[in-house]
Amino acid sequence: LANGVNGVVMELIWITDPHLNFLGQPFGPKAFGVSVFEEHPNLDAVVMTGDLAECDSFKEMVESFAQGVGKTVWFVLGNHDAYNGSIRWMKKQAASMKGLARWLVTEKLVELAPGVALVGQDGWYDARNGKPQTSNVALSDFFAIGEFLGKWGNGIIAEASSLADNEAQVADRSLREAIEKGYKRIVFATHVPPYALATWHEGKISDGNFLPWMSSKVMGEVLDEIVSEHLDVDITVLCGHTHSPGTYRRAPNLTVLTGRSRYGYPCVSGEFNF
Numbered sequence: 531l532a533n534g535v536n537g538v539v540m541e542l543i544w545i546t547d548p549h550l551n552f553l554g555q556p557f558g559p560k561a562f563g564v565s566v567f568e569e570h571p572n573l574d575a576v577v578m579t580g581d582l583a584e585c586d587s588f589k590e591m592v593e594s595f596a597q598g599v600g601k602t603v604w605f606v607l608g609n610h611d612a613y614n615g616s617i618r619w620m621k622k623q624a625a626s627m628k629g630l631a632r633w634l635v636t637e638k639l640v641e642l643a644p645g646v647a648l649v650g651q652d653g654w655y656d657a658r659n660g661k662p663q664t665s666n667v668a669l670s671d672f673f674a675i676g677e678f679l680g681k682w683g684n685g686i687i688a689e690a691s692s693l694a695d696n697e698a699q700v701a702d703r704s705l706r707e708a709i710e711k712g713y714k715r716i717v718f719a720t721h722v723p724p725y726a727l728a729t730w731h732e733g734k735i736s737d738g739n740f741l742p743w744m745s746s747k748v749m750g751e752v753l754d755e756i757v758s759e760h761l762d763v764d765i766t767v768l769c770g771h772t773h774s775p776g777t778y779r780r781a782p783n784l785t786v787l788t789g790r791s792r793y794g795y796p797c798v799s800g801e802f803n804f
């Protein structure tokens with residue numbers, strides 16, 4: 531486990547939104563995994579913050595990526611992982627995975643180093659930031675994910691809010707459990723940015739049309755409450771979904787990192803040493 535250099539015991543590599551289904555052969559998910567290992571030969575584990583592939587492919591593809599890396603890949607799921615299926619089916623498949631690639635929701639908590647925990651929850655956009663009622667954005671999600679089929683307008687808004695509320699509630703429990711166990715540093719992996727100010731898109735914050743679908747206000751409220759109650763606990767949020775990188779320091783003990791991505795060109799968004 532330990533590479534032992536300057537007290538560093540653990541190297542975690544962060545990748546978001548790899549959309550592995552857009553990789554063409556011969557450079558498939560496994561080859562991408564091999565290349566990540568070659569570029570980071572001291573890595574101990576990988577964390578992926580959603581949009582791994584699609585509902586019928588993410589399971590095989592993230593496992594094959596993990597085989598290429600040769601290390602555990604801890605992941606949460608994004609909206610694209612439910613495409614051509616449903617959120618329910620996506621989660622069921624993720625929960626059954628027993629190989630090198632593991633869903634953080636079933637793992638609940640991973641100790642990265644003494645006092646440092648990795649916790650994850652998929653998350654969902656809650657249609658509460660920005661202008662959901664007048665938004666002209668129709669995500670492919672509404673036509674490609676079972677839970678949204680046949681829903682329009684307010685039906686979509688209500689479904690998104692309810693999914694996001696549920697995700698935030700579970701996250702609240704998992705984070706509080708980690709704190710009760712004594713962890714002072716928590717890395718929290720989730721797909722959707724929890725704050726409007728973390729919805730980076732090409733160097734700017736998403737506008738009122740996109741914000742309802744690019745952020746989870748309710749997840750932000752959960753995090754705000756936890757860090758204000760526990761000033762001795764530091765939380766770093768890793769998220770994706772907007773595909774552009776940025777850092778938002780929400781509080782002295784809460785930082786949100788949003789990661790970069792481009793269809794067909796997955797990349798490493800960060801390297802952390804604990």
Ligand SMILES: [Fe+2]
Pocket residue numbers: 547549581608610771772773791
């Ligand atoms: Fe994505």
Ligand SMILES: [Fe+2]
Pocket residue numbers: 581608609610721770771772
């Ligand atoms: Fe996404």
